[in-house]
Amino acid sequence: MRLMPVADTTRFTLTLLLAMGLLALSLLLLLLPVQWMIGWILNGNERQLLATVQSVTTALAYTLTLPDLQRLLHDCLIDSFGCTAIALYVKGDGEQLCAVLQEPSSPTSFPALPLHGGLAGVLTQSTEPVETSRLAARLAHVSLSAGEREVLAAPVVLWLPLHSASALQGLLGLGPRRGGELFTGQERQLLMTLAYQAATTLHNVQLMAAVNAAHDELTQVHRQLLLAREQEWRRMAAELHDGLLQQLLGIGYQLHRAQGLTAARCAGSGRGGEPLAVVLAEARQELARAVKQLRALLGALHPADLEVVGLRAALTEYIEQIRQPLGPQAPTITLVAGNADPPLPALHQLCLYRCAQEAVRNALRHAQAQHIRIRLQWSPECSLVEVVDDGQGFVVPERLSQFARRKHFGLIGIEERVRALGGKVCIRSQLRGGTTLLVWIPSVERQEGQNQREQGDGCGGEEGDDRGEARRSHPCGPGR
Numbered sequence: 001m002r003l004m005p006v007a008d009t010t011r012f013t014l015t016l017l018l019a020m021g022l023l024a025l026s027l028l029l030l031l032l033p034v035q036w037m038i039g040w041i042l043n044g045n046e047r048q049l050l051a052t053v054q055s056v057t058t059a060l061a062y063t064l065t066l067p068d069l070q071r072l073l074h075d076c077l078i079d080s081f082g083c084t085a086i087a088l089y090v091k092g093d094g095e096q097l098c099a100v101l102q103e104p105s106s107p108t109s110f111p112a113l114p115l116h117g118g119l120a121g122v123l124t125q126s127t128e129p130v131e132t133s134r135l136a137a138r139l140a141h142v143s144l145s146a147g148e149r150e151v152l153a154a155p156v157v158l159w160l161p162l163h164s165a166s167a168l169q170g171l172l173g174l175g176p177r178r179g180g181e182l183f184t185g186q187e188r189q190l191l192m193t194l195a196y197q198a199a200t201t202l203h204n205v206q207l208m209a210a211v212n213a214a215h216d217e218l219t220q221v222h223r224q225l226l227l228a229r230e231q232e233w234r235r236m237a238a239e240l241h242d243g244l245l246q247q248l249l250g251i252g253y254q255l256h257r258a259q260g261l262t263a264a265r266c267a268g269s270g271r272g273g274e275p276l277a278v279v280l281a282e283a284r285q286e287l288a289r290a291v292k293q294l295r296a297l298l299g300a301l302h303p304a305d306l307e308v309v310g311l312r313a314a315l316t317e318y319i320e321q322i323r324q325p326l327g328p329q330a331p332t333i334t335l336v337a338g339n340a341d342p343p344l345p346a347l348h349q350l351c352l353y354r355c356a357q358e359a360v361r362n363a364l365r366h367a368q369a370q371h372i373r374i375r376l377q378w379s380p381e382c383s384l385v386e387v388v389d390d391g392q393g394f395v396v397p398e399r400l401s402q403f404a405r406r407k408h409f410g411l412i413g414i415e416e417r418v419r420a421l422g423g424k425v426c427i428r429s430q431l432r433g434g435t436t437l438l439v440w441i442p443s444v445e446r447q448e449g450q451n452q453r454e455q456g457d458g459c460g461g462e463e464g465d466d467r468g469e470a471r472r473s474h475p476c477g478p479g480r
Helices: 006-061 066-080 118-125 132-138 146-152 185-269 274-301 304-309 311-329 346-365 400-406 409-420 444-457 466-471
Strands: 086-091 096-103 158-164 167-174 332-336 371-378 382-389 424-429 435-442
Touching: 006 066, 006 185, 066 086, 066 096, 066 185, 086 185, 118 132, 118 146, 118 158, 118 167, 132 146, 132 158, 158 185, 167 185, 185 274, 185 346, 185 409, 304 311, 304 346, 311 332, 311 346, 311 371, 346 371, 346 382, 346 409, 346 435, 409 424, 409 435
Parallel strands: 332 371
Antiparallel strands: 086 096, 086 167, 158 167, 371 382, 382 435, 424 435
């Protein structure tokens, strides 16, 4: 057997080692781009998720309605995180957590959970996401309700407690991700950030709902007080009409009889009775003036004609009452309305009448207007009255409440009446440029529908400041 020389063996070994080194280097060069590509993809996905969560949390900070919260969570968790199912629980009436969002929707909704039950209790104590498997293990020896057992069997793999203001505001359950991937540590941190902001938003939504409920209750109480005040004024008007007014009329009749008897006796006896007759005549005139003032007071307390003849005819009668005492010097007052009275509730008619009455009174007393136009308009959606005058005008304050500082309570009363019916007041005026008062009141059906939408959305109608109330135009306004 011939042996290979030592030098040849050494060269072979070196060649083999060099070949193996070159092979290893080639494999490394091939693997590095693959690893870099995988890392780039993973880091790119995390950066994209981070940008999405930042955008959603910013939007949640300005969210005050439950539907908007549901939409943002749905878009983020389903579209960005790739969850196949989500369930959002919020505190409902009583001691319960109610499911308000379920995706995908199905005929069988998630059952309500007891707020202080075992499942909620475990999640309340947790400050990080909890897997359903771990949750079930911790509740293995705890007595659970049927609803809690059903929730544990639902297609949810991860639960996020929603903590805010040192209390559990709700629960967020996430289903498996598309493709079966698990949540990474970075993704869990993003989910906790999202859960924190969602809890804060949910708390704000609940606070806003409470404020809206209190506002609705206050509005209802204000409306009842307004109705009670009108009923009291009606009672006072009836008592004055049936009592004092009739007594004054009776006294006038007796004075008329006394004047006639005195004149007859003086004529029969031949004695002069002129002075006494003159006194009685003056007493009757003074009594007639008192009766006229009392009737005007009765009309101010409660316009009796309004319920009998309707809003249009009542305003026409009011205009005539203004014109008669002034005679030829009376300003021109025109009423623009349809041929038939609108089918409005009594409170709506009374409110429009009072607003027109106050506007005309201000135009005559303060603005020295020579031309006044009253316009009535109504539709199934709303009703309005507009009063335009060519008087001196005034500077509209920033807030209508500032009228109280000037001792002008008439416009404050208008705003209170209109707001109690869900309406708006618009005032436009300038010095030596006249004044326009526009009062808009929604129909009962529209107001009820608006209240239902606000309660369903978790937010109320915009309240706004008094300046907005005073200057904003409305659907039934001029030119519409």
